[in-house]
Amino acid sequence: MPPGNATLQSRLARVKQPQPSGRYCYDISSDESDIDAGERMHTGHISWNTIYTDESSESDAEEDMQRPSRRDVVEIRLANELDPWDKWEQMCRRRAWHAVQHRGKAETTTTAATPAAESSVDEIQELLSRFQLHQLSVQKKEREAFEQRNASLWEGIDRAIRDAEQRAAEEAEQLANARRRQEEAERQAKIAREAELKRIEEENKAAENRKHEEEARKQEYEQQQQKELSDNAFRGGQHLWPIAKREYEYWRSYMTHIKEEVLPSIARNADWKKQCFAAKRAITPKVGQLTNSKAEISRITLAIADVLQQARDVPDKDAANRLHLWMLNHLSKCLIRQAEQEVAARQETAFPLARLVLGILLRGHAELGKVFIARLVKKCPWILAYVPERGMMGEDEHMKCLGFKLEGETFQSYVSRMVGISALYFACLQTPLDSVASCCGLPSTMSLEQAAQSVPELLRPVRMWIWQVRSMTLPVSQQAIVISLWCTFLEVAGPSALTRYKRQAAKMWTLLLEEGLHSKLGSRGGDEIQRSAEVRLQLILETWLSTKSLSDHASPGRDMDP
Secondary structure (H helix, E strand, O other): OOHHHHHHHHHHOOOOOOOOOOOOOOOOOHHHHHHHHHHHHHHOOOOHHHHHHOOOHHHHHHHHHHOOOHHHHHHHHHHOOOOHHHHHHHHHHHHHHHHHHHHHHHHHHHHHHHHHHHHHHHHHHHHHHHHHHHHHHHHHHHHHHHHHHHHHHHHHHHHHHHHHHHHHHHHHHHHHHHHHHHHHHHHHHHHHHHHHHHHHHHHHHHHHHHHHHHHHHHHHHHHHHHHHHHHHHHHOHHHHHHHHHHHHHHHHHHHHHHHHHHHHHHHHOHHHHHHHHHHHHHHHHHHHOOOOEHHHHHHHHHHHHHHHHHHHOOOOHHHHHHHHHHHHHHHHHHHHHHHHHHHOOOHHHHHHHHHHHHHHHHOOOOHHHHHHHHHHHHHOHHHHOOOOOOOOOOHHHHHHHOOOOOOOOOHHHHHHHHHHHHHHHHHHHHOOHHHHHHHHOOOOOOOHHHHHHHOOHHHOOHHHHHHHHHHOOOOHHHOOOHHHHHHHHHHHOHHHHHHHHOHHHHHHHHHHHHHHHHHHOOOOOOOHHHHHHHHHHHHHHHHHHHHOOOOOOOOOOOOOEO
């Protein structure tokens, strides 16, 4: 055992108790204890670390071998544990030792890494330089791009402002031009309107002047025609024929208008046709029921007038006119058919028919006069005392114009029909309107003079004189039928003509008896019908000449029955 361990063992053996300071005490004498205590006061306590740290580094291994074993330390600890101070010293020594080792390693590492670190710093500085240069380049490019975009943006804004200002200027110019054009157009329109108004006014004035002049010429012409008609009617001869021809052609053309315009339009329209046929069923039987009774004449006149008025009250004016004309044409056909059949057998039946015609005219249906006369002229041109000229017409067509039926009609039948139709016409001429007004019922607001305006000139008494003059003038005076017509005229209208024309009528009839019957009236060498008519006419005229009256030969029925 080394000498140090022996000494340690001997000293440990004398340890009695631990001291508060943590130092170990030896079991020695009191003197020795006092010496040891004094030394401890001067030197302090001596720990294991103090002992070992004072030695050099070369003797560390050797001293480790001289340290107490684990078992010895355990035994010491069991005897007395280390105090916190010793533990703290041990910990400090370990930390100091580790710090010295760490510094040594750090110096070695620093010495070895210095060239590499310097090289890394240069690279870093170079990288930083390149990065700074790149960053400056990027910033420069971004600044240039921003400035370029900014310049482009402002250029676009300026261009947009210039374009907007240019468009606004153009629009303002266009508006100004449009306003100028509009003002010019309005000015031109105003000028044109004023010119048009002035032209219209001048035209109206000219038209009014022409109208007045035309009316004046027309009135003058009518007056001249009336005067010429009156003069020629009294003069007779060749002056009568132009007027008679114009009358015949006018009424034939009016009848053609009805046949070609009115009747086909009704036939094409189912509603109009239905209404016309209903009126036809109402009119036809009433004409056949007519008698000379005042009550019957009034009843039938009002009933037929109401039927005609219904047609005239249709809202459509064109339809009303066509329906009205169709019904008037049918009424005229019924009247003429009644004259051909019944009046030819009994002349007195002509008077109620005449009163019916005049009563409807006084009720305001003036168109009946035109339609009725057109029908009379078509069926019997002798009411005008006119012989239609043949001209370029064929024989059948000319015979039809004279009133013949083409189905093998005999002359006797023809004369009978012509006499019946003429009797109806002569009855209309001689019937006084006041007697008709008393039974047809005029409106309270209308006078007889006003109502008489609806009666045409060919149905007025003045036509009695015209007919007599024409019938005694060539070529009518040479027709075989003229003697039968003169007999009918004297029997139906003779008393009225004698009352109206007095001395003039007496002169006319005297001439007819002395000159006409003996040498000039009718065709020479006629048949039995004409000879019987001559005897009859001679008897009437001779009776008148002796009695100055025709009452013995006048047809009955001139006055209405109660």
